[in-house]
Amino acid sequence: MPLPEIPPVTEKLLAAKKAKGLSFADLEKILGRDEVWIAAVFYRQSSASVEEAKKIVAALELDDSVIEELTAYPVKGLGPVVPTDPLIYRFYEIMQVYGLPIKEVIHEKFGDGIMSAIDFTLDVEKEEDPKGDRIKVIMNGKFLPYKKW
Known part of the structure; x- marks a missing residue:
């Protein structure tokens, strides 16, 4: 698609x-x-x-x-389909492969909660490497604990 x-x-x-x-x-x-x-x-x-x-x-x-x-107010998201653009798909693939491990490590360090995508920054840096330049993506979101009631 x-x-x-x-x-x-x-x-x-x-x-x-x-x-x-x-x-x-x-x-x-x-x-x-x-x-x-x-x-x-x-x-x-x-x-x-x-x-x-x-x-x-x-x-x-x-x-x-x-x-x-x-x-104007934005429209967020790419839609409900698996992305087909190779670069965007790699981020989807990263979450398919590492999503549960990342989730587990976050829970160990912070407890039960999520990373905010609202109180959030994202930086893309180029890291030069003799074996081929590297892409460094830094996601920085506030931890939001799930509340109990």
């Missing part, structure tokens, strides 16, 4: 970013927000404040009509 349809505003933002020769890391310097969060705004997985949207629009030299779309 293909990936979900990309919103028209995403296509417009990505085209403008490419035309300006900017990376998400460049936009991070302009906005003062993390590059992954900015990419999430582009893909409508997060929403920007009016001030943040204005900075994006100015950096990409887009018209102000984009501001309303960037500040």
Whole structure:
């Protein structure tokens, strides 16, 4: 199955970013927000404040009509299907293989609960290695214990 349809505003933002020769890391310097969060705004997985949207629009030299779309409530998720994009699928596969071990280690260290995806940050770093560069993904979420009643 293909990936979900990309919103028209995403296509417009990505085209403008490419035309300006900017990376998400460049936009991070302009906005003062993390590059992954900015990419999430582009893909409508997060929403920007009016001030943040204005900075994006100015950096990409887009018209102000984009501001309303960037500040609208986002639609989260990829849908109910197994992802087919190889890179996205690898994250799914990681959870298939290591999900239960990760869960068990988290429970041992923190108790019964979950990692927040709301009080959360995600960073992607490049780690140079003579055997082939490495991708370092750092997920940092607040522990939320299940409450008893």
